[in-house]
Amino acid sequence: MSPSTHYKVRKAKSRLMVFLSLLCLVLVIVPLVMILYYTVSKGINYINWDFFTKMPAPVGEAGGGMANAIVGTGILVAIGSLMGIPIGVMAGIYLADKEKSVFASTTRFMTEVLNGIPSIVVGVVAYILIVIPMKRFSALAGGFALGILMIPLITRTTEEMIRLVPHSFREAGLGLGIPRWKTTLFIILPAALKGIFTGILLSIARAAGETAPLLFTALGNRFWSTQLDQPIASMTVFIYDYAKAPFDDWNQQAWAASFVLIVLVLLLNILFRLATRKRFAT
Amino acid sequence: MNNETIQELINSDNPQVSAPRMYTKNLNAYFGKNRALQDISLDIPKNKVLAIIGPSGCGKSTFLRCLNRMHEEVGGTIKGEVYLDGEDIMKKDPVNLRRKVGMVFQKPNPFPTMTIAQNVVSGLKLNGIRNRKKLNETVENYLRKASLWEEVKDSLSKPGNSISGGQQQRLCIARTLAVEPEVILMDEPASALDPISTAKIEELVFELKKKYTIVIVTHNMQQASRISDYTAFFYMGKLIEVGKTLDVFTAPKLKQTEDYISGRFG
Numbered sequence: 001m002s003p004s005t006h007y008k009v010r011k012a013k014s015r016l017m018v019f020l021s022l023l024c025l026v027l028v029i030v031p032l033v034m035i036l037y038y039t040v041s042k043g044i045n046y047i048n049w050d051f052f053t054k055m056p057a058p059v060g061e062a063g064g065g066m067a068n069a070i071v072g073t074g075i076l077v078a079i080g081s082l083m084g085i086p087i088g089v090m091a092g093i094y095l096a097d098k099e100k101s102v103f104a105s106t107t108r109f110m111t112e113v114l115n116g117i118p119s120i121v122v123g124v125v126a127y128i129l130i131v132i133p134m135k136r137f138s139a140l141a142g143g144f145a146l147g148i149l150m151i152p153l154i155t156r157t158t159e160e161m162i163r164l165v166p167h168s169f170r171e172a173g174l175g176l177g178i179p180r181w182k183t184t185l186f187i188i189l190p191a192a193l194k195g196i197f198t199g200i201l202l203s204i205a206r207a208a209g210e211t212a213p214l215l216f217t218a219l220g221n222r223f224w225s226t227q228l229d230q231p232i233a234s235m236t237v238f239i240y241d242y243a244k245a246p247f248d249d250w251n252q253q254a255w256a257a258s259f260v261l262i263v264l265v266l267l268l269n270i271l272f273r274l275a276t277r278k279r280f281a282t
Numbered sequence: 283m284n285n286e287t288i289q290e291l292i293n294s295d296n297p298q299v300s301a302p303r304m305y306t307k308n309l310n311a312y313f314g315k316n317r318a319l320q321d322i323s324l325d326i327p328k329n330k331v332l333a334i335i336g337p338s339g340c341g342k343s344t345f346l347r348c349l350n351r352m353h354e355e356v357g358g359t360i361k362g363e364v365y366l367d368g369e370d371i372m373k374k375d376p377v378n379l380r381r382k383v384g385m386v387f388q389k390p391n392p393f394p395t396m397t398i399a400q401n402v403v404s405g406l407k408l409n410g411i412r413n414r415k416k417l418n419e420t421v422e423n424y425l426r427k428a429s430l431w432e433e434v435k436d437s438l439s440k441p442g443n444s445i446s447g448g449q450q451q452r453l454c455i456a457r458t459l460a461v462e463p464e465v466i467l468m469d470e471p472a473s474a475l476d477p478i479s480t481a482k483i484e485e486l487v488f489e490l491k492k493k494y495t496i497v498i499v500t501h502n503m504q505q506a507s508r509i510s511d512y513t514a515f516f517y518m519g520k521l522i523e524v525g526k527t528l529d530v531f532t533a534p535k536l537k538q539t540e541d542y543i544s545g546r547f548g
Contacts, residue, residue: 176405177381
């Protein structure tokens with residue numbers, strides 16, 4: 001083979017690979033674009049002020065909104081965060097600090113397993129632990145399930161973000177005669193804060209989009225309720241109920257709710273990008 | 283012997299006579315089962331600069347890190363005795379020890395989440411001193427001592443890592459000085475810096491030894507000969523030779539030392 005043919009073959013191979021990569025890229029993007037297209041085109045027409053401010057209309061009546069579901073999702077995510085953020089962040093700090101101890105590596109492994117557990121199973125656990133003893137579905141049980149789902153995500157990001165902080169900062173702190181816990185809390189943690197914040201945002205986005213664990217914990221509620229020991233509405237369960245209902249009006253509202261939920265998650269993701277853009281100003 | 287003669291003897295350059303600020307006795311350091319230092323007994327004379335030289339991996343940094351017990355922070359263990367002002371530091375609280383024995387690291391490591399001013403007082407603040415007036419005075423005072431004040435006085439509220447590498451290292455020195463240590467350990471403080479910054483650090487070391495006892499680890503033998511009063515040569519975890527810098531560099535007692543300083547190995 002003359003050098004020039006060899007060169008041409010090489011070029012051709014390169015072009016082929018670039019083409020294949022592009023194709024895969026398109027395949028990745030297509031489902032996302034389709035989902036966005038459908039939810040936006042179907043949902044946007046039914047978005048109006050009433051949708052955010054009104055309660056669901058009685059069965060058989062048109063109109064109404066999902067104000068209770070929006071507030072409900074907020075409450076559920078808040079309960080989940082109250083539980084997931086402190087536990088997750090503190091566990092992450094511990095794992096980063098005791099990198100190699102047996103207890104830490106066991107915990108790390110458990111966290112990974114927890115992260116892989118289907119969310120419906122977490123819902124079952126919350127059902128057994130909270131719904132059955134309380135003898136009723138409640139916001140508390142739903143928030144508990146979401147909290148469990150948030151813990152592993154927050155733990156992992158916290159650990160990784162702390163590990164990214166150069167070891168020299170810890171040494172500098174200790175070298176100045178600053179006690180270990182103060183070094184971790186006031187020197188290491190601030191340097192990792194943006195990344196940890198990011199992890200928290202992502203876990204909130206995930207919790208807000210969960211349906212399965214809420215079905216038999218928070219249950220859903222067609223009425224206004226902010227009581228923690230009562231069943232509570234949520235956007236995802238609202239979508240679930242309305243999408244399978246035999247009324248056109250309900251189906252349309254399910255689209256609208258999907259649209260709102262997607263926009264919400266998208267906003268959180270954008271926030272997350274903005275927060276991570278500048279990690280260390282070097 | 284009257285007091286004057288004792289004072290003379292203490293001020294004299296004889297390490298055997300001048301009262302050591304710190305000394306080690308049969309110091310052994312381990313990484314797991316690997317013995318990184320073997321039976322080091324070394325005096326660290328007061329208000330002098332002791333340079334530790336030797337090839338990479340000879341244990342000189344490990345030795346330094348035993349002196350403020352940082353060696354244990356990276357998972358190492360220490361056996362033997364290390365005395366500071368007559369007390370065995372192995373029996374004392376490492377946190378308090380590190381306030382007396384400060385450390386400057388190889389790579390400048392100011393805290394990026396703090397301003398230049400906050401960096402200087404970080405040690406004090408996190409050790410519970412909150413008097414704002416005192417802290418403000420401390421900032422200027424120690425930046426001057428680290429001969430950095432003139433260069434940064436208008437940018438005190440900028441992040442600690444916004445200045446040049448040489449300035450960052452002097453900021454780290456200021457931060458170490460602010461805790462008011464007695465001994466300062468320097469682990470190749472100029473090896474990551476350009477020649478001009480290096481010269482500034484060396485001048486600073488010269489200035490600081492009036493008040494502090496300094497131990498400096500260096501790869502640069504010219505640097506050791508320029509700034510130190512005593513030089514210790516380490517090789518394979520052992521202390522080979524120690525003496526007045528001039529003697530070690532001009533008339534080393536052992537062949538190993540001679541080979542190393544004349545560049546035949548290492």
